[in-house]
Amino acid sequence: xxxxxxxxxxxxxxxxxxxxxxxxxxxxxxxxxxxxxxxxxxxxxxxxxxxxxxxxxxxxxxxxxxxxxxxxxxxxxxxxxxxxxxxxxxxxxxxxxxxxxxxxxxxxxxxxxxxxxxxxxxxxxxxxxxxxxxxxxxxxxxxxxxxxxxxxxxxxxxxxxxxxxxxxxxxxxxxxxxxxxxxxxxxxxxxxxxxx
Amino acid sequence: xxxxxxxxxxxxxxxxxxxxxxxxxxxxxxxxxxxxxxxxxxxxxxxxxxxxxxxxxxxxxxxxxxxxxxxxxxxxxxxxxxxxxxxxxxxxxxxxxxxxxxxxxxxxxxxxxxxxxxxxxxxxxxxxxxxxxxxxxxxxxxxxxxxxxxxxxxxxxxxxxxxxxxxxxxxxxxxxxxxxxxxxxxxxxxxxxxxxxxxxxxxxxxxxxxxxxxxxxxx
Numbered sequence: 001x002x003x004x005x006x007x008x009x010x011x012x013x014x015x016x017x018x019x020x021x022x023x024x025x026x027x028x029x030x031x032x033x034x035x036x037x038x039x040x041x042x043x044x045x046x047x048x049x050x051x052x053x054x055x056x057x058x059x060x061x062x063x064x065x066x067x068x069x070x071x072x073x074x075x076x077x078x079x080x081x082x083x084x085x086x087x088x089x090x091x092x093x094x095x096x097x098x099x100x101x102x103x104x105x106x107x108x109x110x111x112x113x114x115x116x117x118x119x120x121x122x123x124x125x126x127x128x129x130x131x132x133x134x135x136x137x138x139x140x141x142x143x144x145x146x147x148x149x150x151x152x153x154x155x156x157x158x159x160x161x162x163x164x165x166x167x168x169x170x171x172x173x174x175x176x177x178x179x180x181x182x183x184x185x186x187x188x189x190x191x192x193x194x195x196x
Numbered sequence: 197x198x199x200x201x202x203x204x205x206x207x208x209x210x211x212x213x214x215x216x217x218x219x220x221x222x223x224x225x226x227x228x229x230x231x232x233x234x235x236x237x238x239x240x241x242x243x244x245x246x247x248x249x250x251x252x253x254x255x256x257x258x259x260x261x262x263x264x265x266x267x268x269x270x271x272x273x274x275x276x277x278x279x280x281x282x283x284x285x286x287x288x289x290x291x292x293x294x295x296x297x298x299x300x301x302x303x304x305x306x307x308x309x310x311x312x313x314x315x316x317x318x319x320x321x322x323x324x325x326x327x328x329x330x331x332x333x334x335x336x337x338x339x340x341x342x343x344x345x346x347x348x349x350x351x352x353x354x355x356x357x358x359x360x361x362x363x364x365x366x367x368x369x370x371x372x373x374x375x376x377x378x379x380x381x382x383x384x385x386x387x388x389x390x391x392x393x394x395x396x397x398x399x400x401x402x403x404x405x406x407x408x409x410x411x412x413x414x415x
Contacts, residue, residue: 082274089213097202
């Protein structure tokens with residue numbers, strides 16, 4: 001279980017949010033909503049351990065999650081606003097590196113997002129929606145307890161959103177947790193809203 | 197370890213997809229070395245006297261060229277976040293970056309050394325010592341450079357700041373490297389100087405990646 005206790009985040013001298021507390025149990029999903037600049041992306045980076053909270057604690061099963069950042073990183077997948085792709089590498093090569101890290105096979109993950117026919121194409125020539133799907137394919141490689149998704153459906157067509165819905169449902173059925181920042185409707189039935 | 201090798205392999209594969217970067221560094225090295233005969237005049241003795249220092253300076257400047265994109269590209273496309281979460285560890289990521297930088301920049305420079313040495317009228321007997329000195333000195337610079345690149349990441353005008361930060365620290369490598377080549381050209385053993393260069397490299401091998409890793413964490 002992930003538990004945020006009185007979290008605060010500073011960027012420069014400005015407090016983006018403070019006194020933020022919530023809990024996320026097995027199989028649960030939380031939608032982060034709020035205006036631009038409300039701190040949705042900062043919260044996701046903070047939960048991933050990429051930012052240090054100015055105040056408050058982040059607990060995983062009752063223990064300080066950020067005490068062992070490598071251990072915390074191993075149980076999460078972070079999908080940032082950028083796609084984290086290398087444009088000179090093919091779709092398969094982009095995934096192959098992460099498959100070496102986490103396990104799983106690039107082919108299966110590509111098929112999951114409907115990218116199998118594009119496997120050997122360099123990421124450079126993919127459309128922005130296809131690049132987003134390739135970034136999402138990282139989620140399909142191997143299971144992780146916590147998914148932190150920053151605007152996962154930007155640029156996706158309806159069929160791809162449905163594929164993401166399948167991934168999310170399977171992840172949650174296996175006890176996985178999801179925290180997603182979004183302005184668009186996401187296929188996350190029963191998700192709670194957290195307004196920043 | 198397997199993840200580290202995968203990262204190094206990916207870096208090398210990316211460099212192979214953009215061979216122009218390595219080629220540009222080699223061309224820069226050869227061209228800078230070619231400028232000296234024009235400036236000093238074609239007197240062979242004067243050139244040979246200058247060759248060791250000119251070789252070292254040209255090689256280090258050429259090796260600096262690709263450094264500012266070392267972490268910059270990864271920071272822009274979001275890859276850096278994934279690397280920091282990969283469990284490889286920030287210092288090990290920095291070491292992989294330094295190794296890839298040396299293999300794609302330092303090593304090609306080494307292969308071009310005879311061309312530059314010939315243009316500078318360095319005695320052929322000193323070429324092996326020159327290649328050894330440049331190999332060690334560029335390795336040292338790759339390690340310093342990875343720390344400099346991590347520190348200047350996100351800084352405005354980081355590309356200008358980086359050489360100002362790294363080049364002064366590379367002065368010992370220029371001194372020992374040039375002295376080694378000069379000794380070899382005079383028929384004396386270059387070994388003591390090369391060993392000192394090796395000591396510099398051995399010192400930087402653990403320290404520079406640790407510094408770079410700490411800088412990446414702070415971003």
